[in-house]
Amino acid sequence: MGKQNFVECERKGLERLINFRLPHYFYNIGMVIAGLAIVMMFVRAFALEGDQDVLKEVLKKVLLIGMMFMSIARDKFEDEMIVKLRMQSYTYAFVAGVIYALIMPFVEYGVSNALKPEGEAFHDIGDFQLLLFILMVQLLCFHTLKRMR
Template sequence: MRLLPRRFKKLAYSLLALSILFITFSVTKVIAIDDEIAKTIFRLGVLLSFLLLALTRDKIEDELTLVIRLKALASSFIFGVGYVVVSPFVSWLFDGEFIVEDLGIEGLLLTMFLFYFGMFGLMKRNR
């Protein structure tokens, strides 16, 4: 698996910081922009920065780290598919009160990335 060079982590963190700064300025009305457009730009910036972080190599990248990365990616995918399959049944079971609003594609990808980073960090720590 070919990963991006380590310097892309700085780019990803910068993009994440800019996205957070942008949404902060938008909420405080420093920047006059429609709320939906601001949310979309924020979500895309966060998702792109998470993608860059997930595809960038670590300082020490060996075969075990690659195996851990692939296991975390597979578990994140299984989590996402499981969520999409199970959530309609849970919503039906609780008469739609359990899930307040539809998560959407961006929300699903965000939770999958967060699950990936959590699993990757946990597996890496417990080598």
């Protein structure tokens, strides 16, 4: 395999990855999955008794999967402008996520030490909290940008 063929093959693979979108009905499936996960989180918190740590972790993952389906599903009328707006929203979400991950631990540390005299140890935010924030920012930015166009 020549160098040119290798480069062309890699470029095609990268383009397929960049342009990957689920069909539009996955947006609705994602909304149902995320909605059910949120409802089940409330049921777990208020109605179920006992230690439900495994259920809590599973529901977190299910919520992220539902939001991911919503994020990568095609729009009803997918054109170049929608693709551009989607990429802008991913950029905004990434930048906001990095800023959030850098600042939020200090905010939590300061607030917890201001409210509790005994203080609390410094700790980073978790992966679920960061991924949830990034997906929420992306979805909100995308729909806001779509409305503004």
